[in-house]
Amino acid sequence: MNDGVLLIGSGGHASVLLDMLIEQKINILGYISPLPAINQKLFSDFHWFKSDENILQFDKTVVKLVNGIGSLPGNTLRADFYNKYKDLGYSFATLVSEEACVSRYATLEEGVQVMRGAIIQTGTSVGYNSIVNTGSIVDHDCTIGSNNHIAPGVTISGQVTSKENVHFGTGSSIIQSINVNENVVVGGGALSLKT
Structure with a gap:
């Protein structure tokens, strides 16, 4: 084939x-x-x-x-x-929309999908099989775990770390330097201010 x-x-x-x-x-x-x-x-x-x-x-x-x-x-x-x-x-x-903006200094592991309008800034790594969905923002120096879903309209500030299997609900916001444990669901529209 x-x-x-x-x-x-x-x-x-x-x-x-x-x-x-x-x-x-x-x-x-x-x-x-x-x-x-x-x-x-x-x-x-x-x-x-x-x-x-x-x-x-x-x-x-x-x-x-x-x-x-x-x-x-x-x-x-x-x-x-x-x-x-x-x-x-x-x-x-690994699939990145032509309408996404991904820093050349970001790292996307195997199977990552970056949808239209998403932004991934410098120093960020995104783990395998994760989705960075439509219009979401992942700021500088974040470490996103494998099998994460960053739903449409999510904002993740700098130096955030997430473990495996995290779901960031639509429109949620995570302030800088937060650590998100594995299997956590961040509710749609939520504002996460502490670890």
């Missing part, structure tokens, strides 16, 4: 990723979902594989997976999928 990506999922998050992949002219080998695409017009030009097991027909040395499974508080499906296919030797594409 030719080098390219397989999109996992066909819901809302996968739709946004597919739009970004098309815009960046990335070779899309198809999408994998047990259910029909929500946005059938967007997905209509791509091959639909109906089972995760279809992934195994692709050479893991040339295909990359794009994790289009959305992230919700308390739901581990996205992380479970990532871990399963990493253990099988597959790689995940």
